[in-house]
Amino acid sequence: MSTPFPAVSFQNVQKSYGDLSALKGVSFDVRPGCFFGLLGPNGAGKSTLINCMSGLVRPTDGQVSIQGQDVIKNYREARRLVGVVPQELIADPFFSIRELLDIQSGYFALRGAAQNRWIDYLLERLALKDKSDALTHELSGGMKRRVLIAMALVHKPQVVVLDEPTAGVDVDLRKTLWDFTKSLHRQGHTIILTTHYLEEAEALCEDVAIMKGGELKALETTDALLCRHQYRYLRVKTMAPVASDALVAPLQSRLEEQDANGFLLRLEKDIAINEVLDWLGQSQVSVQDINSRDATLEEVFLDLTGEAQ
Ligand code: ADP
Numbered sequence: 001m002s003t004p005f006p007a008v009s010f011q012n013v014q015k016s017y018g019d020l021s022a023l024k025g026v027s028f029d030v031r032p033g034c035f036f037g038l039l040g041p042n043g044a045g046k047s048t049l050i051n052c053m054s055g056l057v058r059p060t061d062g063q064v065s066i067q068g069q070d071v072i073k074n075y076r077e078a079r080r081l082v083g084v085v086p087q088e089l090i091a092d093p094f095f096s097i098r099e100l101l102d103i104q105s106g107y108f109a110l111r112g113a114a115q116n117r118w119i120d121y122l123l124e125r126l127a128l129k130d131k132s133d134a135l136t137h138e139l140s141g142g143m144k145r146r147v148l149i150a151m152a153l154v155h156k157p158q159v160v161v162l163d164e165p166t167a168g169v170d171v172d173l174r175k176t177l178w179d180f181t182k183s184l185h186r187q188g189h190t191i192i193l194t195t196h197y198l199e200e201a202e203a204l205c206e207d208v209a210i211m212k213g214g215e216l217k218a219l220e221t222t223d224a225l226l227c228r229h230q231y232r233y234l235r236v237k238t239m240a241p242v243a244s245d246a247l248v249a250p251l252q253s254r255l256e257e258q259d260a261n262g263f264l265l266r267l268e269k270d271i272a273i274n275e276v277l278d279w280l281g282q283s284q285v286s287v288q289d290i291n292s293r294d295a296t297l298e299e300v301f302l303d304l305t306g307e308a309q
Helices: 046-054 075-081 097-107 113-125 141-153 171-186 198-204 222-228 273-282 297-305
Strands: 008-017 020-030 035-039 061-066 082-085 159-163 190-194 207-212 215-221 231-238 255-259 262-268 287-294
Touching: 008 046, 020 046, 020 061, 020 207, 020 215, 035 046, 035 198, 046 061, 046 082, 046 159, 046 190, 061 075, 075 082, 082 141, 097 113, 097 141, 113 141, 141 159, 141 171, 159 171, 171 190, 171 198, 190 198, 198 222, 198 297, 207 222, 207 297, 215 222, 215 297, 222 297, 231 273, 231 297, 273 287
Parallel strands: 035 190, 035 207, 082 159, 159 190
Antiparallel strands: 008 020, 008 061, 207 215, 231 262, 231 287, 255 262
């Protein structure tokens, strides 16, 4: 599965809809075998970028290639290398799950015993085996989502793209999805994920790209992005509720949240805890406990985009 090419390469990708620039020249590579998070607020251009990979959207300018295959010039080769799980759910009135997977396999001219075994494996891993003869409109939303995943994987694509796969999905199904996605990753597949759940991205993704307004704002390993953040957070638990105007100015200006049990401070990394203890003493706060932690991806995201995910 090793290749000299990036799994995906975006070069100056632009997409305009009339006057609206959905993508303003986006360039980056996704490392082969990476679990990659593509994050950004609504309207950032994530789906447009993903749809440029699958050929659903044609860029106004720039190139997209999958393992060196240009998605427009070498459409067939590129198409074989990528499987995109879209956000929209399906409801096909005529075919069963098994038939849909057979038809999808036919698009890639994949038939025979080995392909049937792969479909059986997908049905098993995605907990769809009992439902393989059901029509899709008889399925719950969570099951429809799993059918979409199976359809995107019928041709064992090297690059698997999941667009908001866990939106509105219950905890059990999330676990099934992540266990399966992690096993694909372990087998060497590149996984590209968009998600609103930043804890998921923080736990799963090795690299993270953050987009906003059709532009790339950051692309780093998740660890580097979290480390580079210039703040850390200090939770101060107090013996009694404290009014914010009782705090000295340096605490007030760093106050992030407050409740009956205490408050959360956002501190520049170079501020010593001693200094904070002095400020707490000057404010006559009775401290019960103090807990310091680094920023979460959610906080880094907010800092870079100014918007909640
Ligand atoms: P995201 O997936 O990050 O939420 P999208 O890629 O869906 O963002 O959208 C980026 C921008 O492009 C948005 O302003 C959206 O309204 C616009 N857009 C997307 N698809 C179309 C389309 N088919 N026609 C017109 N505008 C579109």
